Amino acid sequence: MDGAAVMSSDLNGVTGLLHRDNPYTVAVHCVCHRLHLAASQAAKDIPQMKSASLLVDSIYNYVMKSPNRLAEFKAMVDVLGEDYIKLKHVFEIRWLSMGEAIQSVLRNYRALAVYTEEQAAAGDPTAIGLHQQLTSYLPVALLHLLADVLDATNHLSRLFQYRDITFSSLRTQLTECLDSLEAMRQVDGPKLERFRTSVRQSGQFRETPIQMRVGRGGRDPLVELDNIKAVFLERILENLRARFPRVDLLEAMKVFEPAAYPADDNNVALAYWGRRELTTLLDHYAEQKQTRDGNVCEGYIDRYICEGQFGAFKQAVAARFKGEERVDEDGEATFHFYRPTELLQKMFGGRNADNQRIFGEVFKLMCCCLIVLVSNAEAERVFSCQNRIKTKTRTLLGIEQLDRLIRLSYARIPMPEFDFPAAREMYLRAPRRL
Structure with a gap:
């Protein structure tokens, strides 16, 4: 969000209204x-x-x-x-x-x-x-x-x-x-x-x-x-x-960032690593909170179960889900650390979906953290893309058509790969006013 009072005010702004219903909301x-x-x-x-x-x-x-x-x-x-x-x-x-x-x-x-x-x-x-x-x-x-x-x-x-x-x-x-x-x-x-x-x-x-x-x-x-x-x-x-x-809360989310983990051969450091950050996250997401209206909200995460699962979770990330070798455009193979969203997909998706039950509380905590954006610059890029498409001469563009055009622009499909004949056929089949 930006700094306008209608967005950031903790009383009657969007942030305040969200906190009234959900005190665990993190406004960035x-x-x-x-x-x-x-x-x-x-x-x-x-x-x-x-x-x-x-x-x-x-x-x-x-x-x-x-x-x-x-x-x-x-x-x-x-x-x-x-x-x-x-x-x-x-x-x-x-x-x-x-x-x-x-x-x-x-x-x-x-x-x-x-x-x-x-x-x-x-x-x-x-x-x-x-x-x-x-x-x-x-x-x-x-x-x-x-x-x-x-x-x-x-x-x-x-x-x-x-x-x-x-x-x-x-x-x-x-x-x-x-x-x-x-x-x-x-x-x-x-x-x-x-x-x-x-x-x-x-x-x-x-x-x-x-x-x-x-x-x-x-x-x-x-x-x-x-x-x-x-x-x-x-x-x-x-x-x-x-x-x-709230930098401390955002920084604590690095427990889901493989690049921040200790070196592979340092098991002692890994055993102690992340405890302070986990405590910071659990203080926010696991503790009972009360809204301004007096409603009591139970924590999303069970603190004791999450603390018990965290050690095994770290070992699994360090051993099997830290990253992979990737070949760049020049043919050079380099090690790529998984980003948090990639870690979520690799460790809890597809054939590894059972990990959602094995590390249930850690999985829930990770989902809570990954919906928080460190920067909303990507949203600003979408606004800029929208402004380039919906100009003064295109004010009649409908929401659905505008959404499709933004997605096409954002996909950045290389021109040699675009199927122009198929697009022409679809255009000719669509009903149009004469």
Whole structure:
């Protein structure tokens, strides 16, 4: 789900209504939405950071929304002998757009500074304002600070948009992101450090003189940058920690992830492995809970039976269901660890269906865990696919037809394998209005 109150509110939102009927429901706020909101809300209440974000929008609007200015800007890039990087727009509904937009401004920085200087000399009032900001120390430094922070959060966002993201990677990747941001409180990120060093040594950045303009109240821009940086990083770290409250429960689900198991020859480690994670899962799914309406719900899982079955389950996974050799496109054979959904199918499906009775409580716990999505990026891909199909000129598409088209698009059938004659015959047989 996203962060809208109608979805996430634990009182009258969808989450709250589900918890009213089933207190064992796990609500997963999309990781990518959380990262986007953490960064945007951390910057929202800091006027200087908000101004830096508006500067990116203003540059895009000034250059990209005028064909004449865009052509002049491209010509300027050619004259300077630099590569033209398309300026990006900031979209509130696109998680990575702010980082991409800032990167495009910084990579075009020299050309933008020269172009706005030229237009300002011709008397363009917008160019005068943009050039003043592009040659002032604080606004440009804040763009570099934002770029460093968004590099860390966008990297994490991209990881959680992978189709095969696993339970065990959630805490690891989140911790690495938090550690990177914590380090920036003590040491500048690479982009901000490069900017500071260049200005300190030559008074310029990428051959553009940087003015140490004093802000309102006579504040020194160097001191103000350090103060803003400290507040911004503190807020974004607080937001990230507050927005990931159930990481322990999701990480505990790695007991159903063969790649997380100890090495094959370490039976002692295997015997102790996963006990803490199993306890975390059973504390949620096996304990009696009470709804806000006073109804008592019995746990889904029998704790004592599940604990007894878990040791044999681990041994079976380690011995027979950890994975298999697979040959890649280059003919190289590599060992493939089963993903949790593959493990469920291999261990409890087909000829191994009897394991559903042998490991009954573990099987139920595994089913409860696998319906929880670590990331809903796949759902967002379906929405994008739907928007590509149901355009403004196709608003009369029915639900069933739209569903079929989405499934066809998502199947990604290679064109050489598509049976066009059969599709033509089906089309000709179907009744149509003339």
